[in-house]
Amino acid sequence: MSAAEATATRPVLEIRDLAVHFGGVKAVDRLSMRLDEGRIYGIIGPNGSGKSTLLGAVTRLTPLTSGEILFDGEPFHTVHASQIAAKRIARTFQTVRLLPDVSVRDNIQLGADAARGDVDERRGWWARNFGTHTSPAVASAIARTRLGGFEDYRPAEMSYGTQRRVEIARALALDPRLLLLDEPTAGMNQRERGEISTLLKELRDEGLTQLLVEHDVQMMVDTCDYVFAMNLGTVIAQGRPEDVVRDPQVQEAYLGKKFRHA
Amino acid sequence: MSDFYAANLVLIQSTFIGILLALSVQVPMRAGVFSFAGAGSYGIGAYVSAILVLKTGMPSLLAILISGIVAMVVGLLLGLLVAHLGGLYLAMATVSFDLIVSVLAINGGDLTGGVTGLFGVLSDVTIFHLIGLALLGIVGVALTERGRVGRRVDAVRDDPELAQSVGISVRRYRLAAFVVSGLLGSVAGSLNSLVRSTISPSDIGFSLIVLALTMIIVGGAQSWKGAVLGAVIFTWLPPLLAGFGQLQHVVYGVIVATAAIFVPGGLYGIYSEARYRRTRAKRKPPQGEAPAHEQALAISVPNGDAGRSA
């Protein structure tokens, strides 16, 4: 590593000239991003601008058409979707995806099951695979997302907002280095949003790099260190959140009057 | 008791064989793999064991072991071959596999005895072997429903994309389902040949697929308990229905159709649903959610932190 590189902040994730096309639909096109360690990055953009597709490409669920993704400086496109958890990348989904027939505790444990370096690693093979214990990471994820008391509930018994917190808890139980959140506060009330924002900032202060997709502009301004504005699959503006949301191009393109009145 | 045992020996033997057969279909179903290859594996086990014992006089347990390994390898190859298929297409491909095994048995010449099959497969398999192997199968499958492996199988079935995002190799789990199903089906088939001392193509044809599927549909595919329940019911029900004379097939058909349409989770599904409802009813406010949520906040945030962010 050269001296210049050593002094610069290390990019955790680097996306170069990414394209993801579905037939004729250019969901993501000529998109580049750089995420440094320990910061919260936001993505705003109208419906269909390619935000979820981008997260899908990073988590390897969606094949790339062209371009490069580097994680920790290493090419990422040969990594299989099921190996990203081992690289400590965790995500939540835009539509809540929880196992319907198991408890909140077991849903979150699913994340901890993937974690490396957990105390569980030191258990025997047998206990780790067939034991019915709950990892300490699960208890801490439950506490952080304020799900205490819900452990034995099943997803369908809880409100949408609470289900979303279970998704976040599952991602946290994986002990991630990079956390990708696809509209984590959709369906939550104002107070819950505030709680999630506070939680994400706490996590950032502990060094967790985050990429947050949200439509709530005020929350993005309150939460993010840096924001990318997307439209038609590519980044049209980036920088400090206050600047990006005031960018005339961004406002005219899709925030429209809604934001100017806010 | 021993009168009962003597009078019903064949049914008692069939029960344990049926349990292994049902498990061979339940295991992939639970993983979301619509494979009926268990019936084909049953055919492989039945013929390979019979041939080994007949031609080499090999001990029964060794023959069961070797045919089990053969069926696992075949299961793995089949799994690799149909890896990209899902749903109905996968089901059809595995049914074809079962029928290919039947065709091979019919056209196997002296080796398989053609349409008449093989006779005089003398073995030392006792009821204790049957009980022991069935228990082994049950315990093995029950383990895969526990802990981390159990959760991961649930995830592979309910949401393969989510499963991948939490580090589960969906492909590997699906292949494992084929291999385990191959072993279970093969042991069931081996035991059948060795206990009955005979095997013919009519034992492994389409009716075997229907039988295995019936056991799972009525018993329930989510758990080994459903498979065992289904196996017991459909081993003992047909003789009981004999009293209906001509009508017995109608009664049988009505039971299966009713279960398929009205009880998608099978009998075990009814049981587990009822148990869940009971525990849910005992909880404080289940659907209300808002009060439950307030409570949760009060527990985790005793110093009024929630008020600050509101």
Ligand SMILES: Nc1ncnc2c1ncn2[C@@H]1O[C@H](COP(=O)(O)OP(=O)(O)OP(=O)(O)O)[C@@H](O)[C@H]1O
């Ligand atoms: N699997 C797919 N096949 C075909 N087209 C797709 C697929 N997934 C996404 N698209 C298209 O790609 C474009 C980008 O979709 P994407 O879901 O990434 O948008 P988004 O920014 O997340 O929108 P939203 O805010 O509504 O969540 C849309 O036009 C969408 O219809």
Ligand SMILES: [Mg+2]
């Ligand atoms: Mg989206």
